[in-house]
Amino acid sequence: MTPTRHLSNDLADWACALDYDKLSPEAINAAKLFWYDSIGCALGGSQQEDALILLDHHRDLAGSGQGHGPSTCFVSGFRTNPVDAAFLNCHMIRAMDYNDIYWKADPCHPSDILGGPLALCEAAGLGGRELILATVIAYEIEMRLCEFGIPGIREYGWHHATLTAFAAPLAAGRVLGLTPDQMVQAIGISASRTFTPGAVTAGKLTNMKNTVDPWATRMGVESALLAKRGFSGPEHMIDGKEGLFAVFGHVHYKGQPARFDAPMLTKDLPHSPGHRYRILDCGMKSFPIEALSHAPLTAMMKCVKENAIAAKDVAEIKVEVIARAADILGDPHKYRPDSKETADHSLPYCMAAGLVDGMVTPLQFKESRVLDKALIPIMDMVKVVANEEFESLFPKFQPSRVTVTTKDGRSFAKRVDVPKGDPRDPMTEEEVGVKFRALGEEVIGKDRCAELAKTIMSLEQLKDVGELTRLTVRKG
Secondary structure, eight states, X not given: OXXXXXXXXXXXXXXXXXXXXXXXXXXXXXXXXXXXXHHHHXXXXXXXXXXXXXXXXXXXXXXXXXXXXXXEXXXXXXXXXXXXXXXXXXXXXXTTSXXXXXXXXXXXXXXXXXXXXXXXXXXHTOOHHHHHHHHHHHHHHHHHHTTSEESOGGGGTBOTHHXXXXXXXXHHHHHHTOOXXXXXXXXXXXXXXXXXXXXXXXXXXXXXXXXXXXXHHHHHXXXXXXXXXXXXXXXXXXXXXXXXXXXXXXXXXXXXXXXXXXHHHHTTOOOSTTSOOGGGGOBOOSSSSOGGGHHHHHHHHHHHXXXXXXXXXXXXXXXXXXXXXXXXHTOGGGGSOXXXXXXXXXXXXHHHHHHHHSOOSGGGGSHHHHTOGGGHHHHTTEEEEEOHHHHTTXXXXXXXXXXXXXXXXXXXXXXXXXXXXXXXXXXXXXXXXXXXXXXXXXXXXXXXXXXXXXXXTTGXXXXXXXXXXXXXXXXX
């Protein structure tokens, strides 16, 4: 009897067959730029309260201050096993909600996976080429996964960490040199454990908002390690009995059952330098805020600057966005944020802070600023409404129109379709460097930041990624 082939088999075959020499120069450079951006985010993220709590927790579990494992955690230098190091480093990348963004049917942040292959590469003494290869695999699969849901798993109440559980073991498994069958088992093990409800990003937000995706990567790493030892998992987790398709097929959205574009997941998977890799289509964040806030914030900042509007003169800020953005960003809870986690997902707060401070940077998410009652009247000026015209343009564009009405009755409008950092208006290496230094220099020092940046941008020449992780550690 011929064994049944599943989508997991096709993904595993592709990931196992891909090697560094089959990557395009553009994909390699993009991978380095995303590492540049991600490590900058991690340096800043290491100082967040939730990151410090997790580090203290894992230190206590290890029973010693610095640990004795083969993998290094950013900034602190805590050494532990690859599973825990992957989790802690991924969380630091994610902690400020400032890392990359890709949004089609579902959103995703592929760099949430990067701590996995890094920890495994360091533990195995592997170099930059192996890390770049795993990076490109992570982006390719994660981004395809968030395209193939119709209309997307978020509409059914699930978080995209559910999908990361299918991508993370492929990146980890490639570093470990798994066979295609072992890779399939790793996918099954990981996805069996990591289905995440959308409650983590609905209403009042908690520390788990930035933790579920790193936790899915943690499961991907551990699953790949288990599969290498011969542990098995269900091969049919995507398209078989009671797998992803079957489970979501029970729910309806606007009268239609959930469905998936299965062929898209494996169609034209790249395997030569002449092919286009998905990593080239991922964006970066120029603001440390929720992705859908970028276009309206960009529009407001441009409108205010172009028309020399002072905060004291504003009577109303009308924001027109797509329906899902209005639902997320105009949620009543977002008008009274009481934590960084809620503030960086609150369009009213971001608009108010941007109007008054003239900028939105990590400084705007310090507790003292988030709790500043002087911003409340300005937040209440922000009116978020859905624009049906814009709906038909998403996700190709992320349209937003902001109309600022002043107290003397004048109105000024600005529309933005593509926020800065989108692949159609990408951040340059120099712009990523500005962000990197702003996040890292106060954490590890100016000189170490410069050395680290140089190492990242020559990653393919690195023989041992331990040299990279060493530079992320604060001296003294």
